[in-house]
Amino acid sequence: MQGQLQTRPLDDVMQQIAEHKGCGTSSDAGKASCGSSSAPEDMAPEVWEKVKNHPCYSEEAHHHYARMHVAVAPACNIQCNYCNRKYDCANESRPGVVSEKLTPEQASKKVLAVASTIPQMTVLGIAGPGDPLANPEKTFKTFELIYKAAPDIKLCLSTNGLALPDHVDTIKSFNVDHVTITINMVDPEVGQHIYPWIFWKHQRVTGIEAARILTERQMLGLEMLTAAGILCKVNSVMIPGINDKHLVEVNRAVKSRGAFLHNIMPLISAPEHGTVFGLNGQRGPTAQELKALQDDCEGEMNMMRHCRQCRADAVGLLGEDRSAEFTTDKIMEMDVEYDIEKRRAYQEIVEQDRLEKVAAKNAELIELQEEYSDVKILIAVATKGSGRINEHFGHAQEFQIYEIGVEGTKFVGHRRVDLYCQGGYGEEDTLPTVIRAINDCVAVFVAKIGGCPKDELRAAGIDPVDKYAHEFIEQSAVRYFKEYLGKIKSGEIVHMDRGDADIRQGAYIAA
Amino acid sequence: MTYKIISSQCTACSACEPECPNVAIYEKDGTFVINPKKCTECIGYFDDPQCVAVCPVDNTCVIDNSYPRYQAA
Numbered sequence: 001m002q003g004q005l006q007t008r009p010l011d012d013v014m015q016q017i018a019e020h021k022g023c024g025t026s027s028d029a030g031k032a033s034c035g036s037s038s039a040p041e042d043m044a045p046e047v048w049e050k051v052k053n054h055p056c057y058s059e060e061a062h063h064h065y066a067r068m069h070v071a072v073a074p075a076c077n078i079q080c081n082y083c084n085r086k087y088d089c090a091n092e093s094r095p096g097v098v099s100e101k102l103t104p105e106q107a108s109k110k111v112l113a114v115a116s117t118i119p120q121m122t123v124l125g126i127a128g129p130g131d132p133l134a135n136p137e138k139t140f141k142t143f144e145l146i147y148k149a150a151p152d153i154k155l156c157l158s159t160n161g162l163a164l165p166d167h168v169d170t171i172k173s174f175n176v177d178h179v180t181i182t183i184n185m186v187d188p189e190v191g192q193h194i195y196p197w198i199f200w201k202h203q204r205v206t207g208i209e210a211a212r213i214l215t216e217r218q219m220l221g222l223e224m225l226t227a228a229g230i231l232c233k234v235n236s237v238m239i240p241g242i243n244d245k246h247l248v249e250v251n252r253a254v255k256s257r258g259a260f261l262h263n264i265m266p267l268i269s270a271p272e273h274g275t276v277f278g279l280n281g282q283r284g285p286t287a288q289e290l291k292a293l294q295d296d297c298e299g300e301m302n303m304m305r306h307c308r309q310c311r312a313d314a315v316g317l318l319g320e321d322r323s324a325e326f327t328t329d330k331i332m333e334m335d336v337e338y339d340i341e342k343r344r345a346y347q348e349i350v351e352q353d354r355l356e357k358v359a360a361k362n363a364e365l366i367e368l369q370e371e372y373s374d375v376k377i378l379i380a381v382a383t384k385g386s387g388r389i390n391e392h393f394g395h396a397q398e399f400q401i402y403e404i405g406v407e408g409t410k411f412v413g414h415r416r417v418d419l420y421c422q423g424g425y426g427e428e429d430t431l432p433t434v435i436r437a438i439n440d441c442v443a444v445f446v447a448k449i450g451g452c453p454k455d456e457l458r459a460a461g462i463d464p465v466d467k468y469a470h471e472f473i474e475q476s477a478v479r480y481f482k483e484y485l486g487k488i489k490s491g492e493i494v495h496m497d498r499g500d501a502d503i504r505q506g507a508y509i510a511a
Numbered sequence: 512m513t514y515k516i517i518s519s520q521c522t523a524c525s526a527c528e529p530e531c532p533n534v535a536i537y538e539k540d541g542t543f544v545i546n547p548k549k550c551t552e553c554i555g556y557f558d559d560p561q562c563v564a565v566c567p568v569d570n571t572c573v574i575d576n577s578y579p580r581y582q583a584a
Contacts, residue, residue, distance in 0.1 A: 074523065074524040074525050075524050075565075076524065076567060085567045085568070101523070130524055134526065199526075199565045202564070203558070203559060204559065204565070
């Protein structure tokens with residue numbers, strides 16, 4: 001049952017904003033193929049055991065479990081054109097940015113303080129703000145301290161891979177199950193446009209040679225991790241015109257070397273970041289460009305679509321940042337008692353909630369199996385976590401995006417809407433910004449919404465839905481989809497192409 | 512001469528500290544500084560001064576003209 005295309009009613013508003021922002025709203029829509037969902041059934045039990053509580057390795061887990069990063073590793077051994085270490089602004093959320101760096105001892109204290117306050121915090125990652133393996137002493141000292149004090153916390157790290165082959169044995173010795181390598185290319189011709197230099201064997205190496213050494217070390221490191229039984233996630237930054245088409249090749253290369261998960265992220269690029277790409281006007285991808293690439297790469301390999309590109313000192317669920325509650329001053333004053341049993345008890349409740357959620361979705365899906373339709377829709381969801389529709393429209397700092405078809409539901413992304421630095425945008429312009437961010441969605445699910453935004457969303461062709469308040473997201477999405485199909489059949493609505501949307505623009509304020 | 516770090520540009524990333532063959536670099540008041548008495552411009556150790564090669568901010572580790580050129584013993 002294929003619907004027909006109609007022009008989008010909000011084109012006027014969009015064009016007005018587009019002109020103001022200097023970017024168009026043209027879309028490459030309609031290319032929304034759906035890959036296989038990463039249901040636990042297709043995962044080996046021992047792998048599921050490793051990822052089920054890791055918010056960055058399991059989309060399903062990220063609704064329930066939190067992570068934290070400690071900024072103990074400020075030094076870096078390579079330069080990337082999307083990174084600038086000079087500006088560390090407390091109001092910005094992107095990788096490589098921190099408010100304060102910590103010693104391993106401070107980091108250990110902070111981890112215990114956070115773990116005692118947030119019992120669903122299961123993962124401690126070291127992700128910079130430089131490269132953890134360019135600071136091996138600080139990184140491994142931190143692991144050692146936390147390993148002793150809080151053995152139930154998973155340790156993980158994120159690296160550019162240059163120094164990785166030298167440290168795989170040490171990583172293994174701390175029972176680290178998860179390592180992320182940022183791999184943006186497997187061809188030095190492409191790499192030279194992303195990496196101006198690397199520091200290698202006491203020399204600054206530039207150009208193609210730098211990219212050649214880097215890619216060799218990354219591939220070797222990945223192979224060594226696979227051989228050591230460590231799960232490896234590969235992060236790639238999608239840079240339109242530089243590596244966007246090439247990332248399909250990167251996907252094949254890392255898949256064949258045993259990478260577990262591929263996370264293709266949009267380039268974050270704005271002049272105020274002071275990065276090479278920010279200053280030379282290199283744009284990031286649109287929402288549909290990103291999704292199309294992720295869909296192309298999705299096959300035998302899981303694609304991560306829930307990455308929030310968080311700061312190197314982020315604390316909390318993905319999409320929230322509670323780092324301001326745990327500054328060094330505050331944690332030094334905190335009286336921390338690490339109660340592993342209390343954490344375990346809390347996590348058991350979380351597990352029950354999770355099972356209930358999956359059961360509810362599956363029950364709802366049974367009826368859908370009898371339907372035949374190639375209609376797929378996107379919906380935006382306002383949520384505070386736990387897999388429920390439990391956030392007010394006006395309070396949402398981001399919307400989670402689900403794709404629904406007769407095969408079921410799939411998490412396909414998220415859109416930040418807590419923008420600032422919008423060049424003179426005021427309160428009255430907030431709603432068009434939100435609409436821009438979820439313009440490719442048929443509906444937005446919220447716990448509550450005011451009359452005014454409701455009308456404006458409707459005018460934009462987005463159905464504001466508050467009848468599923470506090471219900472499970474996926475179960476409600478399937479219900480909505482059934483009704484949607486019913487309305488198409490009865491002729492009440494005509495399914496139409498929704499076009500494209502913005503991922504993020506400008507800089508973002510920390511939550 | 513010796514190298515010096517322009518403190519207003521230093522991000523305090525600490526990358527230079529362990530690379531210095533003379534252990535001349537240390538943290539002071541939130542940025543890193545080079546002890547001019549210890550700096551040898553890496554002469555006798557490396558072809559390139561290590562602090563310059565590893566520093567993420569260009570023109571931050573620079574020659575300090577107020578000191579005479581280092582003479583290898």
